[in-house]
Amino acid sequence: MRPQLAPAFRALLREGAEQSDAAGEADREALSALRASGLLATAVPAAHGGAGGDATAVNAVVEQIAAVNPSVAIIAFQHFAVSARIAERGTPHQQTRWLPPLADGTWLAASAWSENGAGADKQNLSTTAERRADGAWLLNGSKAFTTGAGVADLYLVLTRTARPAAATAGGYGAAGQTFFLVGADNPGVRPELGLELAGMRGSATGLLTLDGAIVPDTDRLGPRDEAALIIAGVRESGASLGAVAVGTAQAAFDLAVAHARARGLMDRPAVRHRLVGLATRLEAARAVVERAGARTSADPGLTTLHSKLHATEAAEEICLDVARILGSAGYRDGARIGRLLADARGISLMGPTNDLCRDLVAASWTG
Known part of the structure; x- marks a missing residue:
């Protein structure tokens, strides 16, 4: 079952996205709400007060947050990544010391x-x-x-x-x-x-x-x-930055649908078919991220790299297409689609960057 953010939390995240983008700094109120939401426990084992979620759960939570506020989603993703590394590689003392406060939101990693x-x-x-x-x-x-x-x-x-x-x-x-x-x-x-x-x-x-x-x-x-051994294990986990990209693309797609409905364009086959094309690309990106999280492929690490590459490229293309659909409505300074497009581009530059992902995939062919 896919997670559903509480309506009040979703509204606060959306408001925080507008304010923090304009100011260029994190929205402290939104982060306080994230700490209190219980979601930060996702990647912490139940034995240490967490939800015991796997990569599929992490990707799903990150996508849901990104659909409202990509900046908070990337902060949450990094928190999950550190929590998982402590759970996997930490000593019993480190796990006892750090995992409970990371689970209950006292600490953000x-x-x-x-x-x-x-x-x-x-x-x-x-x-x-x-x-x-x-x-x-x-x-x-x-x-x-x-x-x-x-x-x-x-x-x-x-x-x-x-x-x-x-x-x-x-x-x-x-x-x-x-x-x-x-x-x-x-x-x-x-x-x-x-x-x-x-x-x-x-x-x-x-x-x-x-x-x-x-x-x-x-x-x-x-x-x-x-440390290189731990870094290599990160890819094997199946947690993917592609989840942030999918959530960002979902937000852009929702803008396009709302625009078409508000202007009475949904009765036009050309508009409907164009939206279906966007939805299909979005579902393909979501599917490859979900496959990475499930770790069912012969090489989970390689699938995780592919998921980031495909999802980030699809998100940027979807955001650009939605900007074209919105036309002048999306061309205003501060328009949400402009922010989403910039966010989608930013994900491709986050580590491992898309260029490095390509190098790592190519290296797998040559051993």
């Missing part, structure tokens, strides 16, 4: 992997983690395009802990990299916003500076120098 100059494949990191004599780690560097910067309570930070090896063609991440769970209250953590993105303007995507952040070894996630 975000990923901090990307860096300027590191490349989409995350193989040239400059952010370092150095082991101190007391066993703790000293983190220094700057992470770029961190979704949820300044609103998250916990960051999953990708660092370099060994001398970088030669880049691996077709890879994502490299040997000598390690993940750390870093609280937003760490004195060495400083979020910075103001990137002025064209799309996903309410996603609080910005920089995260690590300036002498001291992190105990107990907050290291997974083995030292083997």
Whole structure:
């Protein structure tokens, strides 16, 4: 059964989308409602107070949120991703400490992997983690395009802990990299916003500076120098950014239907057939995302990559077609279809970017 957002929550998300897009910052009221909604428990095991949902459940929840507010959906997606990594790779102590507050919305999680100059494949990191004599780690560097910067309570930070090896063609991440769970209250953590993105303007995507952040070894996630194994497992999970794209495309399609009904155009076969064509492309994108979440294919990781590629490209095409259908009604400054089109384009640039997805798919053919 597909999730249905509470009407009051849906209305708040829609209002927040308009305000945050205009201001270029996250809507705190909408995020507070997300924390209280119970949805953040989706990817947390029931043993730790969560809903025990799999990738299918995660994709469905993300799509429903994205159909109203894509920026909040991408924040939720990152929260689910970090929650799942702790559930899969965390120590019993880490799971007991972090999963319950991530489930009940006390804490919101975000990923901090990307860096300027590191490349989409995350193989040239400059952010370092150095082991101190007391066993703790000293983190220094700057992470770029961190979704949820300044609103998250916990960051999953990708660092370099060994001398970088030669880049691996077709890879994502490299040997000598390690993940750390870093609280937003760490004195060495400083979020910075103001990137002025064209799309996903309410996603609080910005920089995260690590300036002498001291992190105990107990907050290291997974083995030292083997973050690439965890990164590879993310694709295998079936949770797909394509779900954000499908929700965004659904919002655009709903605009087209409402426009046709309001102007009495539904009795025209050409209009109906054009809308059916959009609906068919939307259902195809939804189907490939659902297949990724179900993990029923011979190569679930490859299906997840395909789902992001197909869904994001379909979403951008659907949004553009809807803009053409709306004509002058969608050409006004601040028109919702313009925001949705920019959001759809933004999803293709989120990691792994669509170009990197293509490289990873092509690498699977050559081994």
